[in-house]
Amino acid sequence: MRLLIVEDDREAADYLKKALREAGHMAEVANDGDTGLAIALDESFDVLVVDRMLPKRDGLSLVSDLRSRGNETPILILSALGQVDDRVTGLRAGGDDYLAKPYAFSELLARVEVLARRRAPNSADTVYRVGDLELDRLSHQVTRGGEEIVLQPREFRLLEYLMRHAGQVVTRTMLLENVWDYHFDPQTNVIDVHVSRLRSKIDKGFAKPLLQTVRGAGYMIRDGAR
Amino acid sequence: MTALGKLLRTTAFKIIAVYLIVFALFAMAVIGYLARHTQALVVSQITETIDAEIKNLQEVHADGGIGRLIDVIAARAQQPGSNLYLVTSFNGAVLASNVTDIDNVTLSRQGWSEISYRRTDEAADSLHDSRALVRVAFIGGFRVLVGRDIEERERLREILATPARWSLAVIVLLGIAGGVFVTRRVMKRIDNMTATSEQIMRGDFGGRLAVTGSGDEFDRLANSLNAMLGRIENLMGGLKHVSDNIAHDLKTPLTRLRNRAEEALRKNQTEKELRRALESTIEESDNLIRTFDALLMISRAEAGEVRKTMIDFDAAEIARDVAELYEPVAEEGGLKLGIDAPDALPVRGSRELVSQALANLIDNAIKHGGTTAGSKVTVAARKSGDRIQFTIGDRGPGIPEADRLRVLERFVRLEESRSRPGAGLGLSLALAVAKLHGGDLRLEDNSPGLKVTLAIPAQPVQTKGT
Numbered sequence: 001m002r003l004l005i006v007e008d009d010r011e012a013a014d015y016l017k018k019a020l021r022e023a024g025h026m027a028e029v030a031n032d033g034d035t036g037l038a039i040a041l042d043e044s045f046d047v048l049v050v051d052r053m054l055p056k057r058d059g060l061s062l063v064s065d066l067r068s069r070g071n072e073t074p075i076l077i078l079s080a081l082g083q084v085d086d087r088v089t090g091l092r093a094g095g096d097d098y099l100a101k102p103y104a105f106s107e108l109l110a111r112v113e114v115l116a117r118r119r120a121p122n123s124a125d126t127v128y129r130v131g132d133l134e135l136d137r138l139s140h141q142v143t144r145g146g147e148e149i150v151l152q153p154r155e156f157r158l159l160e161y162l163m164r165h166a167g168q169v170v171t172r173t174m175l176l177e178n179v180w181d182y183h184f185d186p187q188t189n190v191i192d193v194h195v196s197r198l199r200s201k202i203d204k205g206f207a208k209p210l211l212q213t214v215r216g217a218g219y220m221i222r223d224g225a226r
Numbered sequence: 227m228t229a230l231g232k233l234l235r236t237t238a239f240k241i242i243a244v245y246l247i248v249f250a251l252f253a254m255a256v257i258g259y260l261a262r263h264t265q266a267l268v269v270s271q272i273t274e275t276i277d278a279e280i281k282n283l284q285e286v287h288a289d290g291g292i293g294r295l296i297d298v299i300a301a302r303a304q305q306p307g308s309n310l311y312l313v314t315s316f317n318g319a320v321l322a323s324n325v326t327d328i329d330n331v332t333l334s335r336q337g338w339s340e341i342s343y344r345r346t347d348e349a350a351d352s353l354h355d356s357r358a359l360v361r362v363a364f365i366g367g368f369r370v371l372v373g374r375d376i377e378e379r380e381r382l383r384e385i386l387a388t389p390a391r392w393s394l395a396v397i398v399l400l401g402i403a404g405g406v407f408v409t410r411r412v413m414k415r416i417d418n419m420t421a422t423s424e425q426i427m428r429g430d431f432g433g434r435l436a437v438t439g440s441g442d443e444f445d446r447l448a449n450s451l452n453a454m455l456g457r458i459e460n461l462m463g464g465l466k467h468v469s470d471n472i473a474h475d476l477k478t479p480l481t482r483l484r485n486r487a488e489e490a491l492r493k494n495q496t497e498k499e500l501r502r503a504l505e506s507t508i509e510e511s512d513n514l515i516r517t518f519d520a521l522l523m524i525s526r527a528e529a530g531e532v533r534k535t536m537i538d539f540d541a542a543e544i545a546r547d548v549a550e551l552y553e554p555v556a557e558e559g560g561l562k563l564g565i566d567a568p569d570a571l572p573v574r575g576s577r578e579l580v581s582q583a584l585a586n587l588i589d590n591a592i593k594h595g596g597t598t599a600g601s602k603v604t605v606a607a608r609k610s611g612d613r614i615q616f617t618i619g620d621r622g623p624g625i626p627e628a629d630r631l632r633v634l635e636r637f638v639r640l641e642e643s644r645s646r647p648g649a650g651l652g653l654s655l656a657l658a659v660a661k662l663h664g665g666d667l668r669l670e671d672n673s674p675g676l677k678v679t680l681a682i683p684a685q686p687v688q689t690k691g692t
Contacts (some may be wrong), residue, residue, distance in 0.1 A: 035435060088535055102515055104508075180551060184582040185516055188589055193554040216505075 006036030033057025052079035067094035074115035106217035128163035131223035171218035240403030310373035399684040520651040527658040542567040545607035567607035583659040586652035593618025
């Protein structure tokens with residue numbers, strides 16, 4: 001995956017670049033808004049990571065400028081302003097996701113990977129499959145090995161989100177944001193409890209666990225044998 | 227700016243000047259109207275007299291012929307203070323008169339005209355410019371002019387004009403004097419207000435504007451400004467309190483953080499131990515970040531910035547959602563979580579902040595309400611009057627009445643051991659959120675346990691006066 005990091009703090013940018021390379025991705029760095037816009041228009045990237053406060057041209061204007069020129073590259077906005085209304089203005093300007101500083105790198109990586117794959121066509125599928133687990137988005141039926149599993153509505157949405165991003169790490173905040181539509185800090189391990197409930201329904205009694213905990217990052221659903 | 231210049235610029239003075247002009251115009255209009263009517267009356271008296279005279283002369287001519295007419299006119303013309311008379315033959319020869327210098331145009335046709343004249347007994351070079359209202363009538367082939375001086379009318383104009391000028395002058399003077407007086411009084415109070423505000427701006431937030439108690443518009447202004455100052459003072463006080471608390475309460479985890487990093491460096495550690503030390507450092511800094519975020523959220527709610535992004539949402543749905551989010555956690559802790567929010571409760575506000583506040587309250591109830599197995603945490607959302615009440619009750623140890631206000635402050639935690647996670651900000655945030663929406667937060671005895679009620683108005687908060 002090829003990324004462009006637009007960030008004026010050189011240390012933060014270098015750290016990101018290095019960490020992304022270790023995760024197997026290529027990253028370019030631009031240190032101000034004008035350069036960032038020029039490079040983003042000139043070359044092709046899978047995801048842009050744009051800091052909100054930049055010299056010369058601020059991040060929001062960069063994002064809305066790119067969008068007005070028809071550039072649809074997924075954008076993750078980074079900001080030290082993490083409050084609800086800041087998030088709303090960031091997403092309105094054309095950003096696809098918003099991450100407040102300071103963040104855990106695992107969180108950023110998970111979000112960037114989800115963004116890069118957002119354009120993949122599988123989001124239009126009506127049936128998600130992971131191993132012998134099947135989720136039908138239309139009939140709301142979940143089966144594993146042909147046997148039906150009964151889920152609560154929220155558990156269904158949780159599984160649906162995990163399966164849409166099968167093979168990708170999904171963090172707890174991503175789950176809270178996308179499954180519950182909350183952007184706050186739940187303080188307790190609420191998400192963990194919900195996930196372990198779901199796990200007991202879909203993995204219990206089966207030899208091969210599908211829903212895995214990724215230490216220090218979040219969760220991932222995948223067919224382990226693959 | 228000179229004192230006069232300052233005075234002239236005040237709104238009060240401008241208003242008074244406009245009133246003065248309007249009033250003077252009105253007075254002038256009244257006087258003018260009166261003058262016109264009096265003059266019209268005088269003129270109509272003159273014309274009536276002249277008409278009667280002409281009629282009389284026509285009768286004289288009918289009775290005694292032209293000779294008699296000329297005799298009568300000549301006699302009347304000699305009387306002191308008489309009317310003006312002139313009789314000529316049809317070709318213009320003067321037969322009897324007491325006036326001269328009458329132009330032929332006037333004499334050539336019958337009817338009324340206003341002319342200048344000279345009496346025959348006055349010197350030809352007399353500067354006396356007299357004007358008269360005359361009527362010419364043709365009687366038996368002779369031209370007869372009867373007229374009357376209109377000096378009376380002019381004099382009347384004079385009589386009226388002089389007091390009119392004087393009264394106008396008096397009106398203007400009184401107006402200006404009154405204006406200066408009123409403006410100075412108003413200005414004095416405004417100057418006082420300005421002085422007080424400047425003093426407050428210099429940092430004395432305890433200062434308040436003087437209220438005279440008369441209940442006038444200045445008092446109302448002063449009262450609302452004072453209320454605003456009170457609010458600012460509260461916010462400032464809160465800010466100072468927060469900074470003090472932050473300094474105090476964040477030093478502890480920062481010290482812990484530093485100690486761990488130092489310890490990791492000091493000894494000959496195995497890689498596994500180093501890794502553990504780093505992990506706990508990250509965990510500790512995450513907690514710090516969380517605390518900072520909560521603090522930021524509280525101060526934003528208190529500052530009311532979030533009002534721009536308020537939306538309409540269903541309070542009952544939020545209550546059900548958040549309770550559902552925490553339900554598995556409660557169950558893990560051996561608690562039952564009861565949800566009672568059957569009806570839709572439309573409300574306008576910050577969905578994020580209200581749900582965060584509820585999450586904090588439910589989280590608290592689960593953390594502190596789990597003493598005996600099978601005890602219950604209840605979450606209810608109901609309409610009560612014009613308010614929506616979220617009630618979260620637990621069966622834990624509760625909070626002694628004496629501490630119920632104190633726990634709303636930032637960083638206040640009742641357990642001395644501080645063994646459980648949390649920074650003591652949950653209730654502070656819930657309170658700030660309640661206040662942001664124009665509601666309040668109450669802590670009560672649930673006998674046993676604690677009952678927290680978060681109330682917010684069901685209708686959108688409307689600013690007074692709209």
